[in-house]
Amino acid sequence: MDSMTIMVRKQTAADQALRLDNQICFAVYSTAHAFNRVYKPLLDRLGLTYPQYLVMLALWERDDVPVKDLGERLFLDSGTLTPLLKRLEAAELIKRTRSTEDERVVLIALTSQGHALREKAKAVPQSILAASDCTVGELLAMKDEIVALRDRLNAVLGE
Amino acid sequence: MDSMTIMVRKQTAADQALRLDNQICFAVYSTAHAFNRVYKPLLDRLGLTYPQYLVMLALWERDDVPVKDLGERLFLDSGTLTPLLKRLEAAELIKRTRSTEDERVVLIALTSQGHALREKAKAVPQSILAASDCTVGELLAMKDEIVALRDRLNAVLGE
DNA sequence: CGCAATCGAATTGTGCACAATATAAATTAT
DNA sequence: ATAATTTATATTGTGCACAATTCGATTGCG
Numbered sequence: 001m002d003s004m005t006i007m008v009r010k011q012t013a014a015d016q017a018l019r020l021d022n023q024i025c026f027a028v029y030s031t032a033h034a035f036n037r038v039y040k041p042l043l044d045r046l047g048l049t050y051p052q053y054l055v056m057l058a059l060w061e062r063d064d065v066p067v068k069d070l071g072e073r074l075f076l077d078s079g080t081l082t083p084l085l086k087r088l089e090a091a092e093l094i095k096r097t098r099s100t101e102d103e104r105v106v107l108i109a110l111t112s113q114g115h116a117l118r119e120k121a122k123a124v125p126q127s128i129l130a131a132s133d134c135t136v137g138e139l140l141a142m143k144d145e146i147v148a149l150r151d152r153l154n155a156v157l158g159e
Numbered sequence: 160m161d162s163m164t165i166m167v168r169k170q171t172a173a174d175q176a177l178r179l180d181n182q183i184c185f186a187v188y189s190t191a192h193a194f195n196r197v198y199k200p201l202l203d204r205l206g207l208t209y210p211q212y213l214v215m216l217a218l219w220e221r222d223d224v225p226v227k228d229l230g231e232r233l234f235l236d237s238g239t240l241t242p243l244l245k246r247l248e249a250a251e252l253i254k255r256t257r258s259t260e261d262e263r264v265v266l267i268a269l270t271s272q273g274h275a276l277r278e279k280a281k282a283v284p285q286s287i288l289a290a291s292d293c294t295v296g297e298l299l300a301m302k303d304e305i306v307a308l309r310d311r312l313n314a315v316l317g318e
Numbered sequence: 319c320g321c322a323a324t325c326g327a328a329t330t331g332t333g334c335a336c337a338a339t340a341t342a343a344a345t346t347a348t
Numbered sequence: 349a350t351a352a353t354t355t356a357t358a359t360t361g362t363g364c365a366c367a368a369t370t371c372g373a374t375t376g377c378g
Contacts, residue, residue: 014281020295021284022216024302025194029213030234031309032191033335035184038312040336051364054188057181068326075189078327080365087363104326104373122173128184131315132308136179142308143183145301149291150190153197156290192365199366210334227356237357239335246333263343263356 028146038131042124046117052088053121055081059094059110060118066105075154093117187305197290201283205276211247212280214240218253218269219277225264234313252276 039050048056058073059065067081074081085108088094093114099105132139198209207215217232218224226240233240244267247253252273258264291298 014284017288018216018281018284020298021287022213024291024298024305025198025287026213026216027302027305027309028187028191028194029209031305031312032187033234034309034312034316035187036335037316039184049363050188054181054185057185066326075192076364077366079329079367082328084364102326102374106327125173125179125181129179131312132183133311133315134308139179139183142304143186146183146186146190146305149293149301150186150193152292153190153193153290156292157193157196195365208333225356235334236336238337238359241358243334261344261356265357 035128038128039124042127046120046124047091051076051080051084053124055084055088056093056114056117056121059108059114060121063094063110063114064107066099066107068105070108088114194287197287198283201286205279205283206250210235210239210243212283214243214247215252215273215276215280218267218273219280222253222269222273223266225258225266227264229267247273 036050039053043050043053046053054074055070058070067078067085071077071081085094085096089096092111095109095111096106097109099107129136129139134142195209198212202209202212205212213233214229217229226237226244230236230240244253244255248255251270254268254270255265256268258266288295288298293301
């Protein structure tokens with residue numbers, strides 16, 4: 001009966017551990033979807049998807065950069081970025097040009113329309129802040145915790 | 160010059176607000192990807208993707224449930240779940256059967272292999288906990304904050 | 319110098335994620 | 349009971365996301 005009790009306790013601990021890890025990862029996963037759904041109607045007006053919006057945000061801070069650079073800033077690879085960037089080029093928000101110095105790299109630059117879209121995009125953040133129903137301070141604190149977690153996870157991936 | 164100063168200040172505030180909201184949503188978005196990448200090698204051994212793993216976790220807690228139920232628990236719709244569940248059925252982890260009481264609903268039940276996979280899955284959470292490099296308490300606190308944020312976002316979507 | 323190794327993008331194939339639509343079954347209203 | 353509406357799932361089309369592979373350009377090493 002002792003050994004049986006121990007077995008039952010071990011199973012319970014494993015179950016709870018599994019449940020815990022799931023809850024945290026699932027919390028992040030489902031919150032990302034929730035954000036996406038809140039952003040969607042706002043970004044529809046700009047003609048952007050959320051990943052495209054992220055790319056534009058990155059480019060508004062610094063453009064004329066290689067695809068590789070964008071990928072490192074956004075944690076995305078060329079398999080994701082290449083078709084996305086082609087769609088942004090088709091929408092005439094960016095221009096893709098091969099570097100003359102190194103023919104392997106493709107430089108991404110904003111068009112005048114791409115720059116102009118920044119003004120319209122300024123309406124977006126207030127709506128999100130309102131939807132989150134948090135103070136700026138609370139969100140900043142959460143962000144720092146989440147980023148710290150992300151960076152530890154990414155550190156494990158880099159061995 | 161006064162009016163110009165005001166304009167400049169307004170622009171700076173808008174820029175910062177936009178940057179802030181971006182950082183929080185992007186933090187969640189990029190952390191979800193980081194989790195996915197950490198899970199992948201572990202779940203490969205089980206023959207599951209991360210969304211499939213979430214479905215299995217939900218079913219291990221309660222199965223013989225309609226697709227609708229799963230969708231509500233995971234915040235996913237039938238367009239996502241139907242093909243995913245068909246793949247799990249092809250892998251012989253679940254069985255999909257029309258309810259006899261209400262022919263509209265499809266009930267999802269675990270097969271014996273589906274139940275059995277639970278034992279192998281218990282190896283997963285420890286690795287994730289180790290990768291996160293956090294204490295259980297820290298992760299629980301973060302989870303609660305993130306879930307609270309998610310629920311507020313979802314509340315806005317439901318009007 | 320020449321050639322292997324590396325590098326940056328692009329391509330291919332699989333699997334979500336969701337909007338919009340379709341369809342069949344059940345419920346409600348008339 | 350028949351029509352209109354609602355409900356649960358399935359289908360279609362678009363757009364990520366990433367592993368694996370390919371390809372041309374560049375770098376390094378002997």
